[in-house]
Amino acid sequence: MKKIAKAKIDDLFKAISEKEVLYLPVDDAQGQAAFIPWKEGLKMSGDLNTVRSAKDLFFPQVESLVNFKMDGKKLEIIDAKRENDPFVIFGVRPCDAKSFEILDKVFYYSEPVDSFYIARRDKSTVVVLACNEPEETCFCQAFGIDQAEAAGGDVSAWEDGENFYFKAVTEKGEALLEGLPLEDAEDGAADDIKKAAKAVMEKLPLRDLDLSKFGAGKTQELFDDPAWAKLSESCLGCGTCTFVCPTCQCFDIKDFDGGKQIRRFRCWDSCMYSDFTQMSAGQPRPTQKERFRQRFMHKLVYYPDMHEGMFSCVGCGRCLRKCPIHMNIVKVIKTIGEEK
Amino acid sequence: MQAVIKKKAKELLECGTVDRVLGWKAGEFFYDLTPAVFTTPEEIDKDFVFSVFSGANMSKYLIEETKKEGKVAAFIKPCDSYSLVQLQKEHRIKRENCYIVGIACDGMCDMGLVREAGIKGATAVSEKDDKLVLETIYGEKEMPKEKALLERCVHCKSKKVVDFDEMIGENGEENPDCGRFDEVERLEAMTPDERFAFWRSQLSRCIRCNACRNVCPACSCEKCVFDNPDSGIAQKAAASDFEENNFHIIRAYHVAGRCTDCGECSRVCPQNIPLHLLNRKFIKDMNELYGFYQAGADFETKPPIMNYTTNDAEPSVVYQRGGSK
Amino acid sequence: MYQDALIPKLGVVTQIRVETPDVKTFRVIGIDGQKPFVHIPGQCAMLSIPGVGEALFSITSSPTVEEYIEFSIKKCGCVTDWLHSMEEGQQITIRGPYGNGFPVDTDFVGKDLLFVAGGIGLAPLHSVINYCRAHREKYGKIDVVYGSRSMADLVDYKEILDDWMKEDGIDVHLTIDNAQPEWDGHVGFVPNYVTELNPDVSKTVVMCGPPVMIKFTLAGLMDLGFDRKNIYTTLELKMKCAIGRCGRCNIGSKFVCKDGPVFRFDELDELPNEY
């Protein structure tokens, strides 16, 4: 295990950014955190979570796929893929780290592979930082995530009042820590921090969310549940929950004709939008009820069906904090889970 | 207040004045109230909440609710009532299908501001004098209530419920000196370069979730131009700087003259972009150039953008006013 | 570097045939003059006109055709509008093939086949029917029931008359919705016609057409005593990626683009009713 004094953290960031691009959660003018490349003078955000999750760095909101040139009947395909430099993401929370695993199952391990995602994923080194001060909206424990353990990345990190502690988990992590201005620390250095964090975890109001009603094979049971109508009735149909969600993975492919070239890009899309499934021939999800149901069924039933029972939610609590009308996955789980 | 409102809601249902009640439903915590329709007194007893976190403007829900069979009761705060009137002016709400209970309001709080004040893990709240006392998993914390007030409440333009069938609490007055244009003036006084930098830093953070549009009572088009594939601008994501500017200019422009300054757009923005500053610029300009106008303040006055006089200012007035070179 | 599945290849439209007032058949070859890819009957491909959009279409031609692939496309949205307005020689983009296709080399082998199609629903079946004709020895009797609004709306009418109807071991039953002076065949809706024909319950049925046709034909077949395990259909929902990622064509936990578009009715019974 290694450590560095908090007062010297800028030296560490500097040393990392000399090797690779370093993404760090930083507060913007309005106090909202986002992962941005570190440069001299930027301070790490004290927020528990960024507004948009770290998935943005692997599966960005907008990404060029390919360009075209059209000249009468002739068409030319122009490669739009950009090479990525290796990069480090510092301060990913354990919930977000778990979300990478969920996205990996879709983009990395399913055929055909997503070369855009893989290129970024392979070039990243993830430093996961344990949470000492989780919020009341955190329910990652329900999905088996231990916020004290900082697992799921290449390096696990802990902080206390004075120091940051690091432990490499993978070879990539070891390579990162190599040559950084860190001091040695004994192996149990973070134990007290973990203990304190675990004590806090016991106090979280949503810690024992009951998921037994959900999971693979529950489609028939839950699809026609009358509660969907009530739950979705005030949903505005905006995309806030999907865009702040670390595990939402749906996208749209769009063309933009700029006159000189036609750009085909992929961008995040939301199943909450009315045009998500709109065809010229009809609309299989005509009201907000169907769209709302799709989102939560996907996270709690369909995804587990497709991926060995794993839920597509990590309990980060972003949707609890950001939904304009405060409807969220916890209310869905509780309402439907407590029925009968 | 909550007790009176709940009693009223139950009464309206029980005596058959209305079939449904639109209100705020309790969530997991004290602050995450969801707009909901209540149909029985039992539901109201169980889940109806009115507190300083009942910020959501109910007017827009009335568009759909009043299309349905039967009558719906809605509890309307002063600022919501302007949207309510404006929507009636646009013939979007069937007034005969709703029963409006006006409620006096001392300002609504925002959980985002509580969190920004550094209070984490809040699980319960109470009010003591001018303070919010928050129970958190890290012990009891307190903060001045005014620090947690929504921006629109800090600069509350009116405490008057414009349209109601009955009123709970004392109806208030308009407050012309609320200072809501101060921030717009501050921006106007900047150089264009500074303003450009300011708005880039704000709008570039937009994630195009459309929350500002979907929550807006004035944004009630059946199909938005930004959702229409034939418009050429339905790009879903802010794929370039231009798209960000375009979306926000058009969003604010399309509600100009109809925007009551209810502040919902800024309240719901997950990125805390001060969107009300765009809307207020239009309001301020219209006030200055075409005479004072408050959307939703009455049923008669035409909005300036649907009106004209023969001696209006020429567009070149922009070259002389607003902002140093 | 991996070739990304979302990046299309160039194709050239070498022939455009007008089938009906709103259906045209497009012949597509790769830019190298070869057939773009090999497919299984029932599979689909993504065609796109850059700047207009990309859409998924059933491949109409049989895999036994070695030179090209064909798509019969009805004009109904922005991409299809554009396709209908273009001329031969136009380059477009193509990627595929996608989907599971029909089990022509497994479950269908040795069976009597009954194809039921309505309108443009013949497009995906055309590929299977021609495949079965080319491998005649593998299958039992083949019946085709095909109906459309009017005579002019019958897709591939010429081929049906000249080839299918003249062949042994394949019975084609045509019907149109309303009587026309020049039509001497059956008049009436497809579902009723299927019941009238009273097919043997041992047949394997393949259906494609408008939802209302599917619904009533299925009901008729159930009444006749057919097993849902022996009835196949092919579905269509909005798609963007066609590889099971973009998240919109799912019915429950199945993606139409990846796990479909061909489903048996007993499989569909296990999925929520959202299509």
Add this chain to the structure above:
Amino acid sequence: MQVKENFTPTIVAFCCNWCSYAGADLSGNNRLEYPANVKIIRIPCSCRLNPMFILRAFQRGADGVILCGCHPGDCHYTTGNYYARRRMTLLFSMLDYLGIEKERTRVEWVSAAEGAKFAQTMNEFVEAVTALGENKRLEDLRCKQ
């Protein structure tokens, strides 16, 4: 702002069908010169100009956008230009508020008889926009490469 050598701005002029388009015609008939980089788009009335058209023109590479319509009071549809006047005033003010050079947008009233005024207006406007340089603040890079 640095003015590029030989910079010729692209100007989009939205002209109302009844007055200004005829005015432009007249200036041509009278062989009055105005720069060729002014692209005229004819619209039925000045109030047909959706604010989005202006933004779109900037997106697609315009460096300046000018709207020409009948003189107030002379609108073919009686009142169209009065509404246009309010709309454009508000839009220009908003662009200014966002820090976009206000001199890139203009409204002029040009009647069918004012061929000379049309040419003069265009000359002045082109000159003003040339001095401002390229439109950078409302451009869309995707339209330039």
